[in-house]
Amino acid sequence: MTTTTPGIRKTAPSAGARRGRRGGGVMRSTGLWIATGVAVVLFLIPFYVLLRNAFSTDAQITGDHWEFFPTHLQWGNISELFDDQTVPFARSLLNSAVVAVSMTAGILLVCSLAGYALARIPYRHANKIFYVVLGTLMVPTSVTFVPSFVLVSSLGWVDTYRGLIIPGLFSGFTCFLFRQYFLGFPKELEEAARVDGLGHWGAYWRVVVPNSLNFFAAIATITFINGWNAFLWPLVIGQDPNAWTVQVALSSYITNQTVVFHQIFMATAISILPLLCVFLFLQRWLVQGIAQTGIKG
Amino acid sequence: MSTTTKPALTSPAPVKSRPARTRRGLRGSRTFNFWLFISPFLAGLVIFVYVPIGWSVYLSFFDARFTVTPSKFIGFDNYTYMLTDPKFVHSLGTFTVFAAFIVPTTWAMSLGLALLVNRLRFMRAFFRSVFFLPTACSYVAASLIWKMSLFSGVRFGLANTVLGWFGIDNIAWLASPDPPWYWLVIVTARLWLQSGFYMILFLAALQNIPGELYEAAAIDGARPGWQTFRHITLPQLRATSTAVVLLLLIAAYQAFDEFYNLLDKTTWGRPPLVELYYTALGTEQDYGAGSAGAVILTALIIVVTLFQGRIMGFGRGDESK
Numbered sequence: 001m002t003t004t005t006p007g008i009r010k011t012a013p014s015a016g017a018r019r020g021r022r023g024g025g026v027m028r029s030t031g032l033w034i035a036t037g038v039a040v041v042l043f044l045i046p047f048y049v050l051l052r053n054a055f056s057t058d059a060q061i062t063g064d065h066w067e068f069f070p071t072h073l074q075w076g077n078i079s080e081l082f083d084d085q086t087v088p089f090a091r092s093l094l095n096s097a098v099v100a101v102s103m104t105a106g107i108l109l110v111c112s113l114a115g116y117a118l119a120r121i122p123y124r125h126a127n128k129i130f131y132v133v134l135g136t137l138m139v140p141t142s143v144t145f146v147p148s149f150v151l152v153s154s155l156g157w158v159d160t161y162r163g164l165i166i167p168g169l170f171s172g173f174t175c176f177l178f179r180q181y182f183l184g185f186p187k188e189l190e191e192a193a194r195v196d197g198l199g200h201w202g203a204y205w206r207v208v209v210p211n212s213l214n215f216f217a218a219i220a221t222i223t224f225i226n227g228w229n230a231f232l233w234p235l236v237i238g239q240d241p242n243a244w245t246v247q248v249a250l251s252s253y254i255t256n257q258t259v260v261f262h263q264i265f266m267a268t269a270i271s272i273l274p275l276l277c278v279f280l281f282l283q284r285w286l287v288q289g290i291a292q293t294g295i296k297g
Numbered sequence: 298m299s300t301t302t303k304p305a306l307t308s309p310a311p312v313k314s315r316p317a318r319t320r321r322g323l324r325g326s327r328t329f330n331f332w333l334f335i336s337p338f339l340a341g342l343v344i345f346v347y348v349p350i351g352w353s354v355y356l357s358f359f360d361a362r363f364t365v366t367p368s369k370f371i372g373f374d375n376y377t378y379m380l381t382d383p384k385f386v387h388s389l390g391t392f393t394v395f396a397a398f399i400v401p402t403t404w405a406m407s408l409g410l411a412l413l414v415n416r417l418r419f420m421r422a423f424f425r426s427v428f429f430l431p432t433a434c435s436y437v438a439a440s441l442i443w444k445m446s447l448f449s450g451v452r453f454g455l456a457n458t459v460l461g462w463f464g465i466d467n468i469a470w471l472a473s474p475d476p477p478w479y480w481l482v483i484v485t486a487r488l489w490l491q492s493g494f495y496m497i498l499f500l501a502a503l504q505n506i507p508g509e510l511y512e513a514a515a516i517d518g519a520r521p522g523w524q525t526f527r528h529i530t531l532p533q534l535r536a537t538s539t540a541v542v543l544l545l546l547i548a549a550y551q552a553f554d555e556f557y558n559l560l561d562k563t564t565w566g567r568p569p570l571v572e573l574y575y576t577a578l579g580t581e582q583d584y585g586a587g588s589a590g591a592v593i594l595t596a597l598i599i600v601v602t603l604f605q606g607r608i609m610g611f612g613r614g615d616e617s618k
Binding site for chain 1: 327438501590
């Protein structure tokens, strides 16, 4: 087997990094495509099952033989889901949207400011404070759910947006990621701003943030996904059905006595939809952000 | 907008710095700026992370059932209770089994996918997206699909339908711990959900490997395939592998969503967080014992993390990059 000489290539290397490729025989590339095909099918099956069931009747779902493509799509399942009053599904979607959006905005603001201070503002005790932040990374947030619940309930925040959102804003990990990012931010830009008479605060808002939008977008996407998909904390805090997020609502379907299959699957499909949109529009940033941030974590 | 300037930078712009001088004092000091930026975060961190942890440690020494303002000090009774509680001890075992399954399988699968996608010549972005897409699904949604349709234990579940083609009887995937088929359900669900995410990390790392290394290896007579993978790709991925394993372990510690939803009220297959959830917020509402459990778990996590950091040299790879 021979190695292809790099340089002469028809397709432009996307990330400038298509190195180390070995040219192969037909056998090798056939194997590659078979493996890819199998993996793709396995990864897409759950999505297919979800959509098939969401647009079927219960009889079709529980039928004797597996129907690969439902002959008749049940569009009525959508309105049926929202008309059903036993689970406040529309309300839970709204709750999730409010929680995920405000959480994203809050985390970006609070954690980026703190990360910037730790990276760029010289202060005698900065190191000690950095250890205070690092210390929380050792304790996974979900282990503190018992004490956090105790605190939040004594504040009277159970079943409120405050209780759902505020305790989640102080992510040591996100602050850490921002610090790492700001350490690598070109100092010259800030110095220029300083010469123009801006203080730290002014330089931050007028120079640093506008030049860091890619990174902010990446963190925002990841935070939004985590906020939308969070389950344990909303489950603990949302005791009243009107305070349920969409994940808690879905979970209540699972443990419910009467199972209406098509409704459950329709609800699941709708719960995934917003994130699929986020994915399609922001995928480039997301992938970049994960590649950038994840390794350093 | 404040017009403070740093003293170190005054020389190039003497005109601008003059008005700032007169307004110095607290606003101009670095200390002020530092606290201006960090205090919202720090205050929240103390109130919502450190205070609960402290409170939890405090509660763990008290008899605190149905109340969060305890009165009866009972010393280490909650700890002995939790450590001798077969359910809690069992949950630690469940976690160990789970981590032993999920960490290596996800590592191998995400690396495999990354290698696969990296080798493709066409439609790379498309295939990457396909493998990445499940990251958009929540654990609740995946549990629902897995439990209600793929592995539903009845004739119309997909897994049982496929087995039926080969004449194999229905398997009750989640309904019994013996044989422990529920592990297959839980591990596949998590594999599907998280492999794409780690694949991205590996892809980024693969693309950072200098091509010269492979050329040098080819000159030295290394055959492409296993040999180059073993002697070049794997060592070059060391830093990323370490980070991935650590992230996977942390994620495994947090396992709650799929266990809670897939296994519901069954007594088997409960990882520590699910067990703590039922202890503290179940019918008993035993916050004292729940807190003691949280403290024990936190201590374990810290020990394992430090131990693993020491062994795998986490952080070192970063600096050498």
